[in-house]
Amino acid sequence: MIRMAGWHLLTLLAVWGGNAWGGEPAAPRYATPLAGDAGSVDLLGQQVRIPARDRGNTLALTLGGTLFAPALGSADALPVAALYGRRETPHSRSRLVFGVFVNELDHAHKFDNFEILAHLENTTVPFPATEIVGGREVRASSVVWGQAAAWVGAGYRLPVAPLQVDNDLRLQLFYEGGYLYSSRTVDSGADVRLPPDTVTHGVRLRGRYDGMRRNIMELLHQGVAGGLDVEWQRRAHWADANYGGADYRKDETQEFVKLSGYLMAAAPVPGLSERDRLIFSVYGGTTAENDLDRFSAFHIGGGPFPCESDDLARIPYPGAEFNQFPVSDYIVGTAEYRRELLFFLYLHLRGTFAWANRDVLSTHPLRFHESRGQALSVGLTSGLPWDSTLYLEYSYDSGILRNGVSGSSLSLLWSKSL
Structure with a gap:
């Protein structure tokens, strides 16, 4: 979540014309302000204090949105x-993302390095998908569907360098139960035949x-991160289905196994200053048995990186809607160059490549077919007044x-600390 450093823009405006006389003394090597740390930076000859x-x-x-051209x-x-929302205490950790129709709630109760875990989620959009x-909607594929689930489990959490609140190694095992529903429009x-709820x-x-x-803007600065998920799931009541293209047999899709993972790295640009950063990421997922359908498939979507x-x-895929398209196998890679223009203002240039087996909504006998795409993005992240x-x-x-x-797409998001 992008965090707040907005009052620094007012500081910039206040000192924009100051200290016009004389040369500047030799300054120590610049260090980018880091998330959560107290410090001070020189801004146009003035020292700006950053509180912890x-x-x-x-x-x-x-709040915000995305514009699409063409639609x-x-x-x-x-x-x-x-x-x-996020709350961390010596005995527990909680996280909430509330988006009305799409929500997540996580809670962990700590016993030293061991944790008892709970997770609630729902994707219950009431509008047709x-x-x-x-570039055009396949209206015959229109359905309303959603799901809600609760997970319970246990895990082991080990703090790792650089020992900030979000730096850890986690191993977790969950049992999950949920409910899946769908209806025609x-x-x-x-020819659309939906499975039973x-x-x-x-x-x-x-x-x-x-x-x-x-x-300071909660953007990745330096280090490595990664993750791996292995999921097995079974639908209690199921049937043959057709979502507007190929048939999906009950005995092939009632159970499924999914494997997915990601790896990310952020580092300075060799030979350039602290203000220049390179960020790389790769995401991948697959299913060995070709047992995914429109509802169980991986879903690639948009939003900020x-x-x-x-x-x-x-x-992440730039400009996409939430969970926009289902895929059975995928690789998504990004390469980003980021420049710190001011300590609260960052410019990024990002290239994204995607390969996926996406669903086929036609009379073609294939369920999924290969699809490739590339995206080029340029953007700004800035602190604003009023902790936004x-x-x-x-x-x-x-x-x-x-x-x-x-x-093309143009995304604008404004975040306010409460």
């Missing part, structure tokens, strides 16, 4: 609103490592978002 901040206790509201299916714009081909095709249950093994140091520790596993931040990004996509048609 408790990163383990946070509450923030994010993404029938959507010219997508609004965004979310509430984020349709897939996109050639007036646009659903005649059902209870779901399964087991998830999860590993996380976060050795990242973050800057993930930086918060518990958000790092989210698969601004994230602005323009992206151009070669065709994977609109499934065959290239296009």
